[in-house]
Amino acid sequence: MTHFVSTKGGVAPLDFETVVLQGYAADGGLFVPEVIPQVAPEKLQQWSGLNFEDLAFEILSLFIDRSIISADELKLLLHNSFKTFEHPQVVPVVPLGTRRGLHVMELFHGPTLSFKDMAMGFMVNCLDFFLQKKGSRVSLLVATTGDTGPAAAHASAGKQTIDCWVLYPRGMISEEQERQMTTLEAPNIHAIGVDGCLNGGDDLDWVITRMFADEGLKKRLQLSSVNSINWCRVMVQTVHYFFGYFRVVDTVGERVIFSVPSGAFGNLFGGYLARTMGLPVETFVCANNDNATLHRIFSSGKFEKKELKQTVSSAIDIVIPYNFWRYLYFASGCDHNKIRQWMSDFQDRGEVQLDPHTTSEVKKGFISTSITDEQTISTIAAVYKNHGGYLLDPHAAVAVAAADKLSSEFNPDTKVVCLATAHPAKFPDAIRKALALDGPLPEGAKHKSIEAAKNLFQRCRSCDCHQLTHALHHAMESVAKLRTM
Numbered sequence: 001m002t003h004f005v006s007t008k009g010g011v012a013p014l015d016f017e018t019v020v021l022q023g024y025a026a027d028g029g030l031f032v033p034e035v036i037p038q039v040a041p042e043k044l045q046q047w048s049g050l051n052f053e054d055l056a057f058e059i060l061s062l063f064i065d066r067s068i069i070s071a072d073e074l075k076l077l078l079h080n081s082f083k084t085f086e087h088p089q090v091v092p093v094v095p096l097g098t099r100r101g102l103h104v105m106e107l108f109h110g111p112t113l114s115f116k117d118m119a120m121g122f123m124v125n126c127l128d129f130f131l132q133k134k135g136s137r138v139s140l141l142v143a144t145t146g147d148t149g150p151a152a153a154h155a156s157a158g159k160q161t162i163d164c165w166v167l168y169p170r171g172m173i174s175e176e177q178e179r180q181m182t183t184l185e186a187p188n189i190h191a192i193g194v195d196g197c198l199n200g201g202d203d204l205d206w207v208i209t210r211m212f213a214d215e216g217l218k219k220r221l222q223l224s225s226v227n228s229i230n231w232c233r234v235m236v237q238t239v240h241y242f243f244g245y246f247r248v249v250d251t252v253g254e255r256v257i258f259s260v261p262s263g264a265f266g267n268l269f270g271g272y273l274a275r276t277m278g279l280p281v282e283t284f285v286c287a288n289n290d291n292a293t294l295h296r297i298f299s300s301g302k303f304e305k306k307e308l309k310q311t312v313s314s315a316i317d318i319v320i321p322y323n324f325w326r327y328l329y330f331a332s333g334c335d336h337n338k339i340r341q342w343m344s345d346f347q348d349r350g351e352v353q354l355d356p357h358t359t360s361e362v363k364k365g366f367i368s369t370s371i372t373d374e375q376t377i378s379t380i381a382a383v384y385k386n387h388g389g390y391l392l393d394p395h396a397a398v399a400v401a402a403a404d405k406l407s408s409e410f411n412p413d414t415k416v417v418c419l420a421t422a423h424p425a426k427f428p429d430a431i432r433k434a435l436a437l438d439g440p441l442p443e444g445a446k447h448k449s450i451e452a453a454k455n456l457f458q459r460c461r462s463c464d465c466h467q468l469t470h471a472l473h474h475a476m477e478s479v480a481k482l483r484t485m
């Protein structure tokens with residue numbers, strides 16, 4: 001039986017169902033597996049030809065007990081989660097001819113065209129499965145500055161057990177992203193555009209954090225969250241590393257490099273888990289933009305919060321990489337006490353200086369860099385020009401630019417897989433800038449779902465930031481009452 005514990009060590013080991021339903025551990029820590037399962041080399045060899053769904057079934061079976069979800073149920077949940085992807089391979093890997101051995105793994109073929117779809121569909125389907133079994137329901141509350149809201153809304157649309165409330169700072173996300181939330185014809189999706197958010201998404205997070213801290217309210221509304229700290233999302237994010245690995249290697253056992261555009265460290269933590277399980281990864285490139293919290297930790301062991309900068313790769317404009325605590329937990333030898341101390345220091349002072357031993361443990365198997373907007377834009381332009389019009393979105397461009405910048409540190413024969421986390425159609429302004437376009441976008445920067453959403457009603461609630469708490473309580477209580485009638 002696989003059990004999960006809190007990074008802070010304050011809760012008894014729990015099963016998968018409880019961990020998914022709870023989100024955060026009751027002691028304020030993050031859930032991690034008590035033991036990371038190991039995959040033998042022969043097993044890797046056997047898995048190497050599996051399609052995405054079958055591979056996901058094998059990997060997730062190592063974390064989810066059959067008594068919680070049976071084999072047939074897990075297969076069905078996975079099928080329903082990935083049948084919405086429009087590419088037959090789910091995650092195609094394409095060679096990028098600019099350098100030998102360079103590949104792009106496209107993680108953006110899900111319903112809302114971003115990497116967030118990789119895990120959100122499965123996570124919401126799991127939640128729905130558990131809630132149906134219990135005969136209960138939840139209100140999901142999500143704040144988004146881009147891709148999480150659309151992914152959560154699409155995954156939840158039409159689910160009888162879920163009301164999904166997505167809040168976004170109006171005018172601070174792209175119109176394409178806004179329409180992905182407001183044009184859904186599903187009565188259980190509630191998009192809320194909030195005006196006057198002077199601190200962007202942080203203002204929304206603050207309201208949500210306070211609602212979650214109110215135990216009475218949390219219980220009455222059966223509040224739940226699908227943010228990136230939920231264990232289920234991290235777990236599913238291991239699968240694409242295995243799948244991408246098998247697509248590029250000549251022989252299983254060969255080591256590869258993954259370059260990952262990183263914000264909250266959820267994607268990279270999935271990679272770290274995959275490697276710890278036994279996937280032969282030479283190194284991970286942690287690719288930051290100007291918000292370089294992770295790059296600073298990897299270079300100097302200093303975990304500090306700096307002011308947020310707006311960049312063209314907005315999905316990684318993140319100053320507190322929450323999932324890094326999970327990594328620190330393992331890098332410190334599962335030392336609950338150290339994690340508790342560091343988390344409380346970080347809360348008090350906004351920074352933690354790791355000791356030299358932990359710093360050197362943290363650096364093992366990772367290299368990092370930060371990429372400027374100019375480098376991102378010129379990388380989009382260069383790849384478009386030199387590789388037959390192939391378009392990178394700004395996040396994939398950060399990964400490719402980072403792999404380029406650090407290439408002198410790699411063995412030139414080692415294959416490099418850059419993770420493309422969004423479809424270029426979500427970021428038309430960056431594409432226009434890179435290609436110096438005034439007129440129409442190239443076909444590769446368009447997508448039929450984005451075009452279709454331009455011709456649909458938008459349905460959203462709106463309010464000013466200072467009314468948000470009151471208005472949200474009122475609306476959520478009213479809807480919760482309707483559901484019990």
Ligand SMILES: *Cc1c(COP(=O)(O)O)cnc(C)c1O
Pocket residue numbers: 114115116147148228261262263264265266267268315316395421422
């Ligand atoms: C969320 C996101 C990322 C960052 O992933 P983390 O797990 O937060 O590091 C990168 N690119 C895009 C497009 C995203 O939506």
